[in-house]
Every structure is written in C-alpha cells, then in structure tokens.
Amino acid sequence: MRQRIYATVVVLIAALCGFAAPAAAAPRAALPTHALVGYLHASFANGSGYTRIADVPDEWNIIDLAFAEPTSVTSGELRFARCPSSECANVEPDAEFAAGIKAQQAKGKKVLISVGGQNGQVQLTSAAARDAFVASASAIIDRWGLDGIDIDFEGHSLSLGSGDTDFKNPKTPSVVNLISALKTLKARYGENFVLTMAPETFFVQLGYQFYGPGSGADPRAGAYLPVIHALRDSLTLLHVQDYNSGPIMGLDDQWHFMGSADFHTAMTDMLLAGFPVARNTANVFPPLRPEQVAIGLPAASYAGNGYTAPAEVRASLDCLTKGSGCGAYKPHGVFPALRGLMTWSINWDRFNGWEFAKNFTGYFG
Template structure:
C-alpha cells in the first residue's frame, strides 16, 4: 500500500498557527457526534451534543421530550467537557419567611452560572447542614427559642462553589404551653376493603395550635399513624371483623378522645381469576384499522378504550366515540359486558399529557372523569400516563410519601374517584419501563416516577402491565442489561415487580413485591405497533411458562424463584387494532398460551 509518509512536507508556521486557532474556536462538540433528539434509542456510551455541549449516555433508553441531557443526570453525564472554572454567582436576598419551635425555612434568589447551578449548600456558621436543588429549604430538628446563623453557597456541575450569600440570624419560635387536646375525629368510615386490607377515611379534627397526626387503633392497639385523614390497614385476615377507631394528636402530644368505634369486616378470600389478555382499542384512526368496539376479537378479556384526554388544560378530561354515536358506543359496551368482558377507560397515552399541579386541576380531573365513567358505565380506570405527565421533582426521594404536586394530586384524585365506586370497579396501570423498573438504577425525574402511584394503590390495584416496548435495554435484578423484544427481557422485567427491587440499587430502600395476580406484561401486537420491542409469540410462550411454572428455556436470566409465580396475571397488547391488521397473529397464539397456564 502506498504510504503518505513519502509525501509529508513541512508546513509553514503561519499555517500551523491558523489550524490551531481554528480548532480552538470550534464550539465544543465531539467530531461526528449528532445532536440530541427525542424518540431516539440511545445506547450506553453514545455521545451527543446539546446546546454545543457534549453528553455521554449512561443508561440505554429511548429519549422523550423533557428528557434533555441537562434535565436527566440519571441518563447523561458531561463528556470530555471543557474545564469549567467559573463559579456561580452568590445566592442573594437570603431570608427566613417562617419559623416554628423546631424548624426554620430559608428562601433566596437563585444564582447564575455559565453552565448551570447544580445545588445549594446551606451552612450554619461553618457547618454544612443541608443541600437543596432550589429555594425554599426547611431546616428541622432545631431547639426552641434559639438563635441560629445561616448562609448559602451555590455549586455548579464542575464543583465550583460560589462565595457566601448574605448572612442572616434567625430565632426559632418560643414554645407555647398547650394543654388543650384536639377535637374528636368524626365520620370514620371504610372507603374500600379487600380480604387483607381496610381503607379508612374520617373528617378532620380541630386544634388551637394544629393537629400533627392521627393514630389508628385496631382492636385496642395503635396500628399506625397518618398525617392525612386517610389510612389503609394492611396484613389483615380474611372474613374477620375489626373494631377500629382514630384519635387526633397535636404538636404538644395532646390526644383527643377516640372516635366512635367502627366495626368493619374484611372480604372473603377469593380464588385468583384466570390469566387475562388485555388489549387497547383505538378511539382514533391512525392507519391501522377502523373497528367497532363490539366487533373486537373474543380473545380479549379486558378492553382499554384509548383514550380519555385533556381539553383546554391538562386536567379537564373529555371523551367522545370516534366511529359510533354515543348510544351505539354504550350499546357496544353493554354487549361486551354481557359476554363477560371488562371495558375500561384509559387516560393519557403518548400524546395526552395529564398533569394536576394544583387543587383546581385535581377537582377538574375528578369531576370530568367521574362524568365520563358514569355516562358510559365503564368497568374500570386504566392509568397510562407517559412523557412529562409524571416526573419526580427535585428533593422528592421517598416513594412512600411523595411530595411532587402532580403525583400527590394524581393519587388523591384517583382515591376520590375510587371511593365512589364499587369494589368491582377495576384499577389498572400501563407505565413505561423507565418509570418503574428504571427506579432500580436511579430515582428522579422520570426514573421510578410511577412507583409512588403503584405503592399508593398496591392494595386496590387489580393489575399492572408495564409496556415492555419502546424502551431499549434495561438493567435487571442480576445487574445485567437485557434488550427489549427478547424472552429474557420479558422474564427479567416481570420478576422485578414479582420479587421487589432496591431503588437506586440501595438495599435499604426496597420497593416491595406486588402480588402475583397483580403483575402482567405489555407487548406490541406486531412490528408496526411500536418502534421496538416486538416479541414473537413463540418467545412469549417461553417467557410465560418460565414465569409461571419455572420451565426454563435456557436463557441468560435466571428466576430468583425457581418454581415460578403460578398466579402471574397475563399479557397486555398495544393494540386490538394492530392485532386485527396482523390477522390476529398475536391474540390467537397468546390466548392459547394463557389458556394452557390456567
């Protein structure tokens, strides 16, 4: 091969200087790196550019709007970034708008930075007492009537620290002598019972200072506490009557008298229903096929009507049948119900962003969803929120007690809707993998954002079918990454919910397992139905046999429970319409596989 070494020449010094300057003046981008884009599968290690800065992918995923690299540190890190030595500006206008005997709340004006402020460090004197992603910040565990001194510093992603903010001195409140107990809680009632749980609600107590919590008393013993006027008692015995009361506790630990005792009986133990095949029916024409609701394949047990969507804002919901009159559609639902099918209304979808950031949003959602459910007599509610509909705000780190408004309000709204329905009314969910199993590797933003919702309804939810498609690869309990569309992926992702998993790989923060009959898997009906994740029916059959009976297919993933999970619930597909396009090439074989497991 002819070598270029024989043609090498000494370049003039001026040319070399110009070349060096040209390189230095290029905006910082990796040569050959493409710009970040939504709805794209990015593999771990891929480098992209965003706003002229390079980012390296740290977790294989499919990107979405709202998941831009600076917004999702769980997915992206700076890649060979230019050295950033510029510190943020100092936070300004530090003040304390409120204090209690044991807490002080601080607020400040945000700092600015050439790249971006990552966090704020709060100091008492020279001792750091906390960090916050933004203002305000509450300091707890303080002593009453005590003077404290505080400053705040800003820190950017490169670790540069600003100078101190202004210093303020703040005194905690003087304790008030309080010997007055709260009033007795009233109207204690059960909002739902299962064979092992009783959900309660009651009317709030009043106090001269403030009620701090309620104690729930079961058969004379305190079974738990709640800061709200609701509580669910778990781990009960079927067909058993319990004597239940509540009492209020104020900040000074004064207790009210017990409420009137309610005698509530748990339900009988019932056999788990057979394996279900769930399908989504399109209430729109997307080029798949137009099909009347009454004409769907009899293979399906549960039909999710897709979708009720927001109008005008992101909380006021609406639904109108697209290919039938309202009366025809209601007749179709009645006909399917007569055949033993469940017809549910699903909310959200890929394009229906549902967000309840305020109390008004929540009330609009409750009002309009109750109206839709009542008008069409739907059998259940399916939660299929995607994109920015659910995302954890900064500092929201406890799935058992979320603080993100849109998540807190969603839980409260669904609880209120369910409180007006019979026990036969179903609740199901269809999240994407990042929002559930993604919580194994990170908890923040979209990662793990569904976990507070699942946990809030773990005793009421009928089943969940995570979308095992449009997801890329995901990390499983064995620490290995598995690709969508494979038998290993179906088994590994299912067992994370069947066995439980450590959030953020922290063994001290476990997301508890769901019941076997609450877990199903979601798959596309054909290759046109999703951007990725299609699994052929033969591999689905292998996955189902391994999950339910422990019959190995010799794959890489090994079940933690070798005998399997016999009450595993079934399979969901997107969608009934795409299944018909495929001449029932999904529902026929999968129905047969499920029947063989009953």
Template sequence: MNSTHRRRPRLGVLIGTFTTAAALAVTGLLATTGSASAAAVPAHAVTGYWQNFDNGATVQELADVPADYDIVAVAFADATATPGAVDFTLDSAGLGGYTEDAFKADIKAKQAAGKSVVISIGGEKGTVSVSDATSAAAFADSVYGLMQEYGFDGVDIDLENGLNSTYMSQALKSLATKAGGDLVLTMAPQTIDMQSTSGEYFKTALAVKDILTVVNMQYYNSGSMLGCDGKVYSQGSVDFLTALACIQLEGGLDPSQVGIGVPASSSAAGGGYVSPSVVNAALDCLTKGTNCGSFKPSKTYPGLRGAMTWSTNWDAASGNAWSSAVGPHVHQL
C-alpha cells in the same frame, strides 16, 4: 389482595353464617340490586387497547374485538382546559360512522360477555396534569363522569409524559370511593418508569395497591434496561420480559398485578416486537420456571395476571395472530 382486585360480596361467609335458604335469598337480593352484576376480571387476563382513531391499523368497532381480550382499554381520553380533567369524544367519522349509541351498546355487550371496558388516559402524546388537590379532584370527577356516561368499568393510566405520585394516587383513591369496589384500574408505564420503586409511576402503583387491577408495563420502544439481577437486557427477547417483570414482582406488586405489555405486530411499535411464542415462553418462565432464556427467576409466580397488547386494531391487521396465540395460553396458566 384477592385474585380479581374487584371486591365481591363474600357469599361464602354468608353461607357459613346463615342457612342455605337465607344465603340464596341474599344472593337473589344482590342480583336484583346490581351489587354483584359486574363481571370480575379473570385471575389470568388479557388486555388490549382499542384505537379511537385510524392510524393505518384495521378500523374496528368494539364488537369486533375478539373474545380472547378480557379487558379492553379505549384509547384515549384527552385533557380539557381544566387542569386534571379529561373528556372523551368518539371519532365517529374516522371509524366509519360508528355512533355513540352503538359504542355504548357494544360496551354493554362486552360486559354481558364477562369483559371489562376501561377508558385509557394519556398515550404517547397525551399530557394530563394532576399536580395538586384541585386537579386531582377534577381528574376523579371527570373520569367518574365518563364511567357514568359511557358505562366504562374503570380507568387505565397510560401517562408517558410524567405524573405526580402524590396527587395521582389521591385522584385514583377518590375515584375508587365514587365508583365502588368493582372499579377496574390498570396502568401502562414505560420500562424506565418501573426500574425503581422510587420512580413516580412505581410509587403510584404501590400507593394504590389495594385498588389496583394490573400494571401492564410497555416492554417496547425502550432500548436496553436493567433486570432485577442488575444485568442489562435488550428489548425483543424473552429475558427482557422476564428480568424486567421481576423488578415489579420483587418490588412490592402482587403477581396478580403484573402483566406483560407487547406490540401486536412489528407495525405497532418502533421496536421491541416479539412473536407470540416469546410472550408465551416468558409467561411460562415467570409462572412455572420453564421456557426461560438465560435469566431464570429465583422463584415462580403462578398468580401472574397475564399479558397486554397495543393494539386490538394492529392485532386484527395481522389476522388476530397475537390474541389467538397468547389469549388461550394466558387463560390456561
């Protein structure tokens, strides 16, 4: 797996095979045809969820999301009457008259600035049933339709009410075939979902490892969980972040596919909030072996992807304190 998880033309190979002039000609052709137009997700990236609703956090347009965010997950697409299929409707009224045209233009502007915008499926109350080949096909077709309609770079799987690894994997592989190598695929499982490689969410992540960008597990609304050392850790601590990340890192995911998901403020979740400094300490512990708590991993993972927050709106309500502290730290890893 490469560091971006978005397959790019191997121009270095072309240059080694052809003359420089020929390689430049190929580069120009790629730029013209658009094959190399999508910006790659950075090796160390920050993901933020953008709320398509008003729940008391700051109402935003996509253009308001700070540049510290490399991946913006639009929350959420909803299930339709067709099993497996999803659709998205911009809450223009709830967002102060934000129009679809402006929304689509903002997506393009984010992409022009090197960012990725994906459509998130699920959420706390969202249930999308992908449990057979027919619903898997409906899921892939509908998500690809949204990508074409709005210009999304990919999809985020945030199904908190169960999923079937066999058919979700099938759906995501089908989507990747339709969308091509630049697909951005992110996931946001709950902590319980990633305690064991035998869990359906973990099995799904491993089954689509060749197309997976990052798993940003939600280290909140969780309570206590086991770390990779078999000890119990409580949410809200640096050890909770590092010892649980270790399970994914030792369970088969590439370090570049692991991110730390946390609330942007104490108002953003029922429990598990940690200050940005604790997030940064956990990142240091995992990537460098420094600033650890009582748990210290047996080795370091300098390729760790980064961090995620719920949400850009709650971040804005706190003066963007989370992204302004965690963003630069992630990008300097």
C-alpha cells in the same frame, strides 16, 4: 352505606304500596384467573383501521378505550372524543357504541377508559386540577357505564421534584394529586372498580438504578413507583409497556434489551420480587402479587418498537409461570398466578390477522 339504606327504603315503600321493588343490577363478572388486555382505538384510527367495540373478539377480557385526553396539560379536565367519521368511516353511532359496551360486559368483559397515551400529557399540579380530573373521569365512566380506569401517563406527565427521594412518601404535587384522585375514584365506585396502569419501563424498572432528581438521571426515572405503591391495595393490574424502551438493567445487574424472552422475564421478575430503589437496600419497592401483573407487548412489528415473536413470549411465560425453559435470566421464583398479557392494540392485532389473540388465548386456556 347510603346505597344500602336507600335500597332498604325502596323495598319497604314497595311492600307498603303493594307493588314490586325494582330488581337490583346484576353484579358484573370477576376478572378471570388469566386475562388478555387490549387497547381499542376508540378516538382515532392510527393507520390500523377502526374496530367497532361490538366486533372485539371474545378472547379479550379487558378492553381499554383509548384515549381520554386533557383539555390542557395542567387543567385535569378530561375529554373523550369518539373517532370522527372523516378518519374512521365505519365508526358506530354513540347509541351503538354504548350498546356494544354493554354487550361486552354481558359476556363478562371489563371495559375501561384509558387516560393519557402518547399525546395526552396530564399534570395534576394543583388541587383544582385533581378535582377536575376526578369529576371529568367520573362523567366519562358514568356516561358510558364503564368498569374502571386505566392510567397510561407517558412523556412528561409524571416527574419528581427536587428533594423527592422516598417513593413511600412522595412530595411532588403532580404525583400526590394523582394518588389522591385515584383513591377518590376507587372510594366512589367501590371494590369492583377496575384500576389498571400502563407505565413505560423508564418510569418503573429504571427506578432500580435511578430515582428522581439528583440520581444522575432524568427526574422522571422511577416516577410511577410512588403511585403504584400508594395504590397497591386498590390496583387491579399493572401492565408495564415492555416496548418503546431502551436497555434496562435487571436484578442480575445485566442489561436487557427489548424483543427477547429474557427482557420480559427480567422486567416482570422485578415487579414480582421487588427491588431496592436507586440501589438503596433500606428503600425497597415491595413485590406485587402475581395476579396484579401482566406483560405489555406490541401486537405487531408496526404497532411499536420492541415487537417480540410469539415463541419468545411463550418462553418467557414458561419461565415465569412454570420455571421451565428459562434463558440467561433466572427469576426469583415461579409465578403460576401471573395474570396474563396486555397488547397495543386490538386494532393492530386485527390488522395483523389476530396473531396475538390466536397465540396467547391458547396458552392460558
């Protein structure tokens, strides 16, 4: 509301003084019906080589800058450091990096800051940490003119405390404070703010069997569910990592294993059909909209455990979006509006001759 009032005042003053008012910023393009999401190693090389953001091919619709990490596990204060030249010899200067972001956005791409990763443990255990998270995330977004934030909390960032058994009413401070922080960011930047999440299957689909402490499993089991549920009206995209995963039980009560079409079909169907948390039929995690869901995959066998051959991925996509070619697992519907695919990572895909982009840009047209 304040922005609208300010804009009106500027126009009136300009008219009275006889000069033109400044042009409003052009609205950014909406996310396409089907999208490819890729992580870009912006702060490290990780063996795959450094890729400048200006060199990211047009196939990618969302580019996640990896990673912003906390100054300490519980500080909430984030830092985004560019890859040092000692590790990334071809790293571009800050000015070129900023220009590259703007150039991608001018082509309709969304550029986000991804928070966490394997090494970036974030535990918002206090209100002070929550506020530091919001302030530092906002500073990074503003510094680089980004479109939103990706939450890639792994390891011990989220864990449910004693007695926290209802995903609809969480009690654990680190969960409650993360929800509050993300709602604050969404409110600050408005409806066009892009919010994505990249949890591991352990934190989402495992919640069908186990949820939190006292369930017979690790208290981290299903710990993302309250965050996803609380933000479902603001969530742009959930792309669970269908890799680096142990066997997960699907809604058919069968174990499913990484690297197969059935694994991706079963894991995705759980998000699109909903499921009783810890098998409690009185406590069902509601389905997400198909356009809020993408499938997360490693771009190559050396990018992560659980690489899936393109033919298997296509079989899963055909099953989910067309209802054809399904394997042993039969999903609870057909979902042509499924948003698309996410991969770790753009760098690894480049290293692998762009196999991922070549195969799946064509699939979605």
